[in-house]
Amino acid sequence: xxxxxxxxxxxxxxxxxxxxxxxxxxxxxxxxxxxxxxxxxxxxxxxxxxxxxxxxxxxxxxxxxxxxxxxxxxxxxxxxxxxxxxxxxxxxxxxxxxxxxxxxxxxxxxxxxxxxxxxxxxxxxxxxxxxxxxxxxxxxxxxxxxxxxxxxxxxxxxxxxxxxxxxxxxxxxxxxxxxxxxxxxxxxxxxxxxxxxxxxxxxxxxxxxxxxxxxxxxxxxxxxxxxxxxxxxxxxxxxxxxxxxxxxxxxxxxxxxxxxxxxxxxxxxxxxxxxxxxxxxxxxxxxxxxxxxxxxxxxxxxxxxxxxxxxxxxxxxxxxxxxx
Amino acid sequence: xxxxxxxxxxxxxxxxxxxxxxxxxxxxxxxxxxxxxxxxxxxxxxxxxxxxxxxxxxxxxxxxxxxxxxxxxxxxxxxxxxxxxxxxxxxxxxxxxxxxxxxxxxxxxxxxxxxxxxxxxxxxxxxxxxxxxxxxxxxxxxxxxxxxxxxxxxxxxxxxxxxxxxxxxxxxxxxxxxxxxxxxxxxxxxxxxxxxxxxxxxxxxxxxxxxxxxxxxxxxxxxxxxxxxxxxxxxxxxxxxxxxxxxxxxxxxxxxxxxxxxxxxxxxxxxxxxxxxxxxxxxxxxxxxxxxxxxxxxxxxxxxxxxxxxxxxxxxxxxxxxxx
DNA sequence: CTCCCTTGTGCACGTTTGTGCATAGTGCTT
DNA sequence: AAGCACTATGCACAAACGTGCACAAGGGAG
Numbered sequence: 001x002x003x004x005x006x007x008x009x010x011x012x013x014x015x016x017x018x019x020x021x022x023x024x025x026x027x028x029x030x031x032x033x034x035x036x037x038x039x040x041x042x043x044x045x046x047x048x049x050x051x052x053x054x055x056x057x058x059x060x061x062x063x064x065x066x067x068x069x070x071x072x073x074x075x076x077x078x079x080x081x082x083x084x085x086x087x088x089x090x091x092x093x094x095x096x097x098x099x100x101x102x103x104x105x106x107x108x109x110x111x112x113x114x115x116x117x118x119x120x121x122x123x124x125x126x127x128x129x130x131x132x133x134x135x136x137x138x139x140x141x142x143x144x145x146x147x148x149x150x151x152x153x154x155x156x157x158x159x160x161x162x163x164x165x166x167x168x169x170x171x172x173x174x175x176x177x178x179x180x181x182x183x184x185x186x187x188x189x190x191x192x193x194x195x196x197x198x199x200x201x202x203x204x205x206x207x208x209x210x211x212x213x214x215x216x217x218x219x220x221x222x223x224x225x226x227x228x229x230x231x232x233x234x235x236x237x238x239x240x241x242x243x244x245x246x247x248x249x250x251x252x253x254x255x256x257x258x259x260x261x262x263x264x265x266x267x268x269x270x271x272x273x274x275x276x277x278x279x280x281x282x283x284x285x286x287x288x289x290x291x292x293x294x295x296x297x298x299x300x301x302x303x304x305x306x307x308x309x310x311x312x313x314x315x316x317x318x319x320x321x322x323x324x
Numbered sequence: 325x326x327x328x329x330x331x332x333x334x335x336x337x338x339x340x341x342x343x344x345x346x347x348x349x350x351x352x353x354x355x356x357x358x359x360x361x362x363x364x365x366x367x368x369x370x371x372x373x374x375x376x377x378x379x380x381x382x383x384x385x386x387x388x389x390x391x392x393x394x395x396x397x398x399x400x401x402x403x404x405x406x407x408x409x410x411x412x413x414x415x416x417x418x419x420x421x422x423x424x425x426x427x428x429x430x431x432x433x434x435x436x437x438x439x440x441x442x443x444x445x446x447x448x449x450x451x452x453x454x455x456x457x458x459x460x461x462x463x464x465x466x467x468x469x470x471x472x473x474x475x476x477x478x479x480x481x482x483x484x485x486x487x488x489x490x491x492x493x494x495x496x497x498x499x500x501x502x503x504x505x506x507x508x509x510x511x512x513x514x515x516x517x518x519x520x521x522x523x524x525x526x527x528x529x530x531x532x533x534x535x536x537x538x539x540x541x542x543x544x545x546x547x548x549x550x551x552x553x554x555x556x557x558x559x560x561x562x563x564x565x566x567x568x569x570x571x572x573x574x575x576x577x578x579x580x581x582x583x584x585x586x587x588x589x590x591x592x593x594x595x596x597x598x599x600x601x602x603x604x605x606x607x608x609x610x611x612x613x614x615x616x617x618x619x620x621x622x623x624x625x626x627x628x629x630x631x632x633x634x635x636x637x638x639x640x641x642x643x644x645x646x647x648x
Numbered sequence: 649c650t651c652c653c654t655t656g657t658g659c660a661c662g663t664t665t666g667t668g669c670a671t672a673g674t675g676c677t678t
Numbered sequence: 679a680a681g682c683a684c685t686a687t688g689c690a691c692a693a694a695c696g697t698g699c700a701c702a703a704g705g706g707a708g
Contacts, residue, residue, distance in 0.1 A: 005686090007387065010380055011404040017376050018421040019403075022664065029406050033688050038666060044378075051377045052341050054368075056334055063331065079343075080335040082353050097342040329656095346694065357658050362696060650708090657702075664695065672687075678680090 005043075012037055013044040048130040053104055064310045068303070072295045074280075075302045076310070077101050083308045087284050090306050094283035095122035098304045105205065105277060105302075106165055108133040112205045114161055115140045115245040115266075116154040119209030119281050124157040127164035135167035138199040140208065141245040141266035144175035172196050174265050176226050176246050181262040200267055206275045210282055211243040212290030231260060242290020244272070244280075244299055251289070253297030269297055277301055285309045329367075336361055337368040372453035377428055388634045392627070396619045398604075399626045400634070401425055407632040411608050414630050418607035419446035422628045426603060429529060429626075430489055432457040436529045438485050439464045439569040439590075440478040443533030443605050448481040451488035459491035462523045464532065465569040465590035468499035496520050498589050500550050500570050505586040524591055530599045532623075534606055535567040536614030555584060566614020568596070568604075568623055575613070577621030593621055601625055609633045 008030060015021045015029070016037075023041070027034040044050050056065065056077075068076045079097045081090050102123075106112065114120060114137055143154035155171055162169035174193070178184040187193050213235060226246075227235070238258055239250045245266035249255040255269050272278065280300035282291050285308050292313070294300060305313075332354065339345045339353070340361075347365070351358040368374050380389065380401075392400045403421045405414050426447075430436065438444060438461055467478035479495055486493035498517070502508040511517050537559060550570075551559070562582055563574045569590035573579040579593050596602065604624035606615050609632050616637070618624060629637075 010378070013378050014404055014421060017378060018424045019417045020420065024664075029404075034665080035667080035688060036686080039686090042666085049378060049380070051375075051379055053375045054334070054337050054341060054373060055375055056373070080338055080353075093343045096344065097338060100342045348694075358694090359658060359696080360656085363656090366696085652707085653705090655702105655704085657700105659699090659701105661697090661699105662695105663697100664693105666693070667691090668689105670687105670689090672685105674685080675683095677682080 005040075006047075009040045009044040009047070010049055012040040013050050016041055017050060046129060048103075048128055051104065051130075052100075064307070064314060067314045068310060071314075072300075072303070073298075074295070074300050077302070077304045078310045079283075079304065079306050081306045081308070090308075091119065091122050091283040094281065094304065094306050095119065096126040098123050098279075098281045099126035100128060101304055102207065102279060103128050103130055105279070106130060106132060106135070108135060110135045110167075110205055111199055111203045112137050112161065112165075112167070112207065113140045113200055113203040113267075113275065114138070114158060114206075115208035116143055116157050117209050117211065119283060120207065121153070121157050122283075123207070123281055124160035124164075127160060129164050130166075132165050132167060135165050136170060136199060137161045137165070137167045138170045138196060138203065139172035140200065140206065141247075141264070142172050142174035142176050144173075170196060170199055172265065176265060177231075177260070178263045178265070181259075184263055184265070201271070201274075203275045205277045205279065206272060207279045207281070208244050210280060210287055210290040210294045211246075212287040213241055214286070214289055227260075234260060241293040242287070244269075244294055247272075249293050249297050251293050251296065253293060253295075253299075255297070269299060273298055279304065281305070282309055285312050288312050329364075330371075333364045333368040333371070334373055336364040337374050340365055341374060370453060372427075372455060375428065375454075376424075388631070388638060391638045392634060395638075396627075397622075398619065398624050401626070401628045402634045403607075403628065403630045405630045405632070414632075415443065415446050415607040418605065418628065418630050419443070420450040422447050422603075422605045423450035424452060425628055426531065427452050427454055429601060429603070430454060430456060430459070432459060434459045434491075434529055435523055435527045436461050436485065436489075436491070436531065437464045437524055437527040437591075437599065438462070438482060438530075439532035440467055440481050441533050441535070443607060444481050444531065445477070446607075447531070447605055448484035451484060453488050454490075456489050456491060459489050460494060460523060461485045461489070461491045462494045462520060462527065463496035464524065464530065465571075465588070466496050466498035466500045468497075494520060494523055496589065500589060501555075501584070502587045502589070505583075508587055508589070525595070525598075527599045529601045529603065530596060531603045531605070532568050534604060534611055534614040534618045535570075536611040537565055538610070538613055551584075558584060565617040566611070568593075568618055571596075573617050573621050575617050575620065577617055577619075579621070593623060596623055597621075603628065605629070606633055609636050612636050 012026050012030065015026045016023065023034050023037040027037045030037065064078050065076045068074070077097070079094045081093050110132065112135065116139070137158055139154065139158055158169045158171055161167070174187060178187070188197070235248065240248045240258060241251045242249065246264045247255065247261055247266040247269060248258050249269060255261060278300050279302040280294060282303070282305040284306065288309060291305070291309070336350050336354065339350045340347065347358050347361040351361045354361065388402050389400045392398070401421070403418045405417050434456065436459065440463070461482055463478065463482055482493045482495055485491065498511060502511070512521065559572065564572045564582060565575045566573065570588045571579065571585050571590040571593060572582050572588070573593060579585060585592070602624050603626040604618060606627070606629040608630070612633060615629070615633070
């Protein structure tokens, strides 16, 4: 953008947001029309000059937030959404609030791991710009499957993150699952793959949704041709409740002995837990089972979810976490 | 405030600012009228739930900000104000922007030193609330003079700071200047005074304006009956250009041998320089002389000033700082 | 129980803001 | 130099918003 326009936008934003002038008054000072000021302000918000955050006081009492925070030791953002809305609309609003909540967390020199899926796709559509330097977006897990390379879908998500934060994008051009564990082992020794794995090892932020085996409209992973009949059977018989970045876990958070994970390209749970900030976005009560597993596994430090799901989460509170 | 109203305000703010719903839509979800939503949002902003900041990219090019920052090593916020506006209006807008800029800096457990004067008074009127814990507002210098104890004026400022940040207020009930340096020495040994001095020594933030000897409408200090004829003569003959919290300095930033300072109750400049964050607010080109002295003395880490004054500051840029 | 005071609500109105459209400006190509 | 494509601007209208006012609900005091 024209740099002088940028600085006009900055002036306008200061006058509007910090000095409480009306657009009309600003227009007179800048010797332009009010509509131009309106557009300048849009672009100031759009380009991340203006940062709006809601800080909900942590001493929020015995509300949903407090209870979830206490129980699972995660930082919670409950998105207020009428329970009567349909799934798509709920997802949209959770995604928008998630995108704006993530904004302030992202900083220069960050290495940000991003998963893919319908949730992340929605989030990526609502990101607000923020100028950072030397940040990197790294894909958490491969996206290819039997039918497509999955490239466009996952890479759109990555690209949106990259352009919102002015960051370099590192894709992970492998399938979501290898057919043979041996291939994975081989590939993992390739330098091109190792470069990605090393980036992942240095992630400062990871952003992901959760898959849940019994979701009404199931995650891509369970429906999209990533797994064959036999794989799905295996999942069903091994108490798997969900996944994060195509790595599966049980209701108690354990993942040992789930052989599918040996063919999966996502980061091992232990590895993911090394990341300082791990942001989990969940929309829709049908993901509750996977979500509880993910929480039991300690995969998230921050949780953004809709109100109905949050409520469902604490309704189960009496039960120990292990009994998914 | 009613706690349920508070949480309604939070919900409304999330929906409005993070989900981009209209007030009308929010009203329907909350089963109330649009006007109520409007008021909820007001109160959310009012009470500091909503934080709006403008982050001006530091690589702002060869603009005013960049030049001042480079030259004086301070973080600059130039307040865009038409140069044709009168002093009062300029002050008001600088103060408002200053108040909102200070907001994000204040945090829990802060000890905040606050000076008094027309600038700080204006700032204090525009503070936005922010909930902090265990913060303290401490008065930097006494406010009494020959005619009044100055209590109400200075204490109003302090009180406003205190209530905006939910902080304890510690006043400094001494005159601005003692008549005799010996009295100051004596008082400084009093435990009640020492308590304040100790707090000042632990300040994490200091907020002050500057006085300038030749300001068209001179600071309280030079006009308000704080100094007698002889004192003013002394100032005139010792190259003093201004003051911060009633401590005087010369154009080159030095303050040694200015005997008036021995009777002043403000913190010695060396002491002030110990404070991590020192925010200086300046409105009006007539303060330029004092401002340049203060900058030469390295009193500020952050500078908030109007555009005209900023421009004036860089116009002098060719001259070495020492030649006020 | 009644009165009065305080607090919060919705309505209606005027103000402020967003946006489609026609136009003017700008820079690039041929 | 002319033509073209793209962008930014202002206008006019519609949508969204803030606020004075009248009224209702609740809670003490007498």
